[in-house]
Amino acid sequence: MSASLSNLKPIVKLFLTERRRGLILGAALSATTVSAGIALLGLSGWFITATGIAGLSAATLATFDVFMPSAGIRLLALGRAASRYGERLTTHDATLSVLAALRERLFRGWSVPGAARQLARRPARLLFRLTGDIDALDSLYLRVLVPAGVAICAAIAASIALGLMHPLFGLAAGIVLVAAGLGIPFVAGRRAAKHARRRAYGIEAVRARTVDLVAGQTDLLMAGCLDAQRAAIADADRYAACADDRLNRVEAGVTFGFGLTATALLSGSLMAGAALSVAGTISPPVAALGVLMIFAAVEPFGALRRGAMELGRTLLAARRIAPRLSADEDAHRNAASAPGLAFRLNEVTAGYDAEMPVLGDINLDLEAGEKLALIGASGSGKSTLLSLLAAEMQARHGAVECVDATLLTQRTELFQDSVRGNLQLASPGASDVALHGALAAAGLLRAVVALPRGLDTPLGEGGMGLSGGQSRRLALARLFLRDAPLWLLDEPTEGLDGATARDVMSRLVEKAEGRSLVIATHIRREAAIADVIAVMEDGRITDVSRRGEAAFEKALNRLRPD
Incomplete structure (x- = not known):
């Protein structure tokens, strides 16, 4: 795993070199969107609860300010929509720009001496890798780096907010969020890596064998190997389908794990909020705010589910692409000859x-x-x-x-x-x-x-x-x-x-x-x-x-x- 992660270094370096500002801005907008969502849900819960309690008494109802919270809710809703639009626009534009630069760099890496001969000897496999591996790397930023960073920020923000209600409440919620939110995708990523690689190899084999069937069908027919080639394509398809099935099982496990974590956090926050409310430490509306903040803070970790499933394919792509990004043309030059x-x-x-x-x-x-x-x-x-x-x-x-x-x-x-x-x-x-x-x-x-x-x-x-x-x-x-x-x-x-x-x-x-x-x-x-x-x-x-x-x-x- 460490060797595979080391292959990501030149990829990440290229990302930061090409579109550093765009990538950072996209991550910041994504964090803003998530933070606005957490604040919106929490404030809405507080407002509904506080309004319900205020309605129990005419005196309280007369003094209760409904304008500031409702204005805050509208502001957060509009801000969340705007930041979501900006985040999608910025992150996808930055990712596509980086992938375009990656293609150029990779083609330059393949233009060194000897590359044309390798492509001629294995054209289908290397060309499919050239296109498929680059497409796989869009998951690195969109489905791994950004969701992980945003989820951690959301956990820290929620932990601080809950810590203001009670330090132990915030600490416990933060630990569970980070441990479960990152632990589940990490375990799933390790389990899914092998199956993701197998799926990539299976799809690659299906494509290569299909190209061989179409391009060489006359030769295969004359040699009596047409049925064997079809069987080989079917075998590769079954191999890829089996890997897909394993990945679906892992993904179902991740969904179940996040659901279980969310349920446990909600149950715990309900009990903690009730206990703090009974003790007079916080008011019932604040308790509702805390429960809903926990509910919203779990959501960003769910975005890592897809990244965990794609991590194996991403690491495989990085392993195959990284050497070409650092190809040294001077290493392929002959020594200078003597004068004359x-x-x-x-x-x-x-x-x-x-x-x-x-x-x-x-x-x-x-x-x-x-x-x-x-x-x-x-x-x-x-x-x-x-x-x-x-x-x-x-x-x-x-x-x-x-x-x-x-x-x-x-x-x-x-x-x-x-x-x-x-x-x-x-x-x-x-x-x-x-x-x-x-x-x-x-x-x-x-x-x-x-x-x-x-x-x-x-x-x-x-x-x-x-x-x-x-x-x-x-x-x-x-x-x-x-x-x-x-x-x-x-x-x-x-x-x-x-x-x-x-x-x-x-x-x-x-x-x-x-x-x-x-x-x-x-x-x-x-x-x-x-x-x-x-x-x-x-x-x-x-x-x-x-x-x-x-x-x-x-x-x-x-x-x-x-």
Whole structure:
């Protein structure tokens, strides 16, 4: 539990950093609303009782002031309504603003190297967590922090008011209110935490498995696994429903506990008020005021019931989100290379699975301004080596020294945005002149100018609206906007027709003049521009040759022709 609570620290810190005034104002308005409610109920009880007693005697009735108490009741009623409106407006506005900031911070945390690969490997699970966990954190302020603070303030205020009638009366009422009012939600929260986590995991599994069913129904049908996938969804649904049932039982127990506490407090306050009234310490109207204040002071603790049920889900969300809020981009950078070198790898071992490294004992360096071709069969580790140089992953052993590098992957990643928006991912402040220059260098300027809205033409999901060759050129233009000394390209012309591929390569060579280049390829036309060829087999470099050597031509001849 302590470890889970420690994960809340960065969340609470973000809350206070983003909207400190709004959150404090919302809590103050909530406390005002509760205090006005307690005072309203207590004053109303006193007024009704005092009026009834005054009516027993004509002399008393003639001198009894009904205007001041009735004015106070109206003032408290209006004030309670106004503060309730302000509290709802302020707390929800502050919470939504904080959650918006949390989303931005979290997306920034997920933009560090390696995050895209994790999302690609487990998209459904991580994306559902990304949205569901943030939504779960609105309970932290609205259903845990504010109700707990307001309930404690109400208990203290009621204890002080009752203490003015008799010190022991106020002390006993305050102790019971705090002990039972916080103790019941605390015990319920501990009991509900496991079931809330199970419910979250169950819903997550239902969503992920349903996405797999919808997206892969053809493959599942052909493999004869469609019924098994449906059964898996039903199992996850039953798992979530069982957790829901347990949570409902815990919530029923909390309701019963608060009802029992309220009954015990009311009975005790009635007896205490009667005893003090008989003893002449307080008058009957004051005794009625005390009883009704106790009744109203229990109400704020009831608001913690929902928070107790949501606490497990909130702690789970905080545990999964907190590390991303403090993600350190510098921790993912490679060490700087020596002067005159684009990169140097010394006895490097790396991989995605701790037990099965993809790369082993890699020793390789490249001089600044040179072009290197990595060749080898699929699965030999070429893409992994590029990811290592781009700092998309970290080496387990050995040293990686590299200049700032930009990676162009095999897959063209375009987004449902304008052409301008897709280009400015590489350089947010790039002007139209720079964008046009990059498009011209990639051979796409004429096509973009011909679009209905030019740079502002919207593209569909995945760059829909452009052909495959145009999409690749747009990705290439985005690469040109990155002023990095080392460009890393993973099969840059794969899937393009011969003429388009040759044009792309010629433009790439022209634009890369003076830069270092590493190309992972199995096509001759791509490797032909290299000064150095490194052959990879089973995650190791088996041969390195330079242009002019016999081994260089032999390596080129191994590749697929244009």
